Amino acid sequence: MKAGIGYGLAESERLPKTIFEQAISGNRRSLAKLLTAVENGEVTHDLLGLSTRAVDGSVIGVTGAPGVGKSCLIEGLLSTWTSNGLKIAVIAVDPSSPLTGGALLGDRVRMESADNNPNVFVRSFATRNQPGGMPNAVVLAADVMRQCGYDIVLIETVGAGQSEIRVVSVADRIVLVEAPLRGDEVQAEKAGVMELADMIVVNKSDLDGSERTAANIISALELTINPPPVLLTSAKNSAGIEDLASQLRTLPAKPGAELARARERLLTAWDNALLSREDINEVLDGLAGSENSAQEWVDKNLRW
Structure with a gap:
């Protein structure tokens, strides 16, 4: 320690x-x-x-590709919720600068006006190239914020890649934010973050193609048991924000999404246990120039 x-x-x-x-x-x-x-x-x-805080729907992960308007959408949610007397905390998980190790605080800057609200607390977390340990820190941060009286804790990731999925999987509920004309990319995400989502939001509905994008997502989820609801919003003109804020307060967890999140949390715990071995550097050195595969090492050395 x-x-x-x-x-x-x-x-x-x-x-x-x-x-x-x-x-x-x-x-x-x-x-x-x-x-x-x-x-x-x-x-x-x-x-x-x-x-450890009981799962009660109060910690909501917001994820999606860069440029879909997550931060603007969150700012709209903050305005709606705080006007109804709620206290909201935001954990903005930023990538670290490869040169300085510091967070690239873009999300923090974009929500600076919200942070001036006494009922809002915004905090950026730097990944520092440690995706395995970051989920644990986010869990503790969310638990601390809830204990400090914040009714809802939002966790925003900068993207929707594997490391971001690991981070956001610690939330009680996950909202995937999309934008118009990302059809091919939406399909690519189906096997990843889409299965974790309890709700999918097509933001920027003021742009052409938003309804088609929503229809494509619904079509892609046709074979999914209990598919997540798909909502249209526009952070620019506040369309659909109040409805989204209301639904998020009572959003039920999707059984399939819960299982997917549990799997990601288990994989994170497994990674942490493996990488915390005292001999991990020797193990990696041995594998680096060896004909033996990592799978062979796992089969030989690790047991449940």
């Missing part, structure tokens, strides 16, 4: 709890400091005396 939040080891257990208590009482600075420690892997559920 690292010395927590920049303090000495002797105080590394007491101070996070104190800061957590301050965050629960409404101190946003303390919440920000605690989330930095979470992001850096300096605190755990046990250290904070925090039980």
Whole structure:
């Protein structure tokens, strides 16, 4: 365990709890400091005396390809929900700069106006090229935010690739955001993120082709048992935003999506267990110049 939040080891257990208590009482600075420690892997559920949160639909993942309007859509949801008295937290998972290791805070900048709302807390998390560990940090961050009184926690990923799927799979519900004229790409995503989605939103409905895109998605899901609902929205003119906000509050989980998310969480846990082996570097060195395959090594060395 690292010395927590920049303090000495002797105080590394007491101070996070104190800061957590301050965050629960409404101190946003303390919440920000605690989330930095979470992001850096300096605190755990046990250290904070925090039980893993029960699945209740309050943590919603929002994913989709870059450029589909996720951040603008989220800003519309924030406006709608906070006008109804809800407190909302946003975890924007940003890719890390390959040069500095820092988050490319595009999502944070785009939602800066929302962060000025006292009932909204927006926090960017940098992946730092550690997709295996990031889901665990996001789980703890979401649990901390819920404990601090936020009614809904939104997790936004920058894209919809494998690492983003791993991150967003920790949510209770997942919303996949699409945009018009992405038909071929939608088909390519069907075997991946679409099976995790509890709802699919075709944003930018003010553009030509939005209804055709929605129809294509519905057609692609024809053979799916209990397919997710498909909604049309436009963050630009607020069309469909209130309906989306209302439906997300009572959105039931799709059994197939729950199983897909459970599979991704299990794979993440497996990756973490494997990569935390003390001899992992020796294992990788051995495989690098060997005729033996990784599968052969797994069959020989790993058992349930």
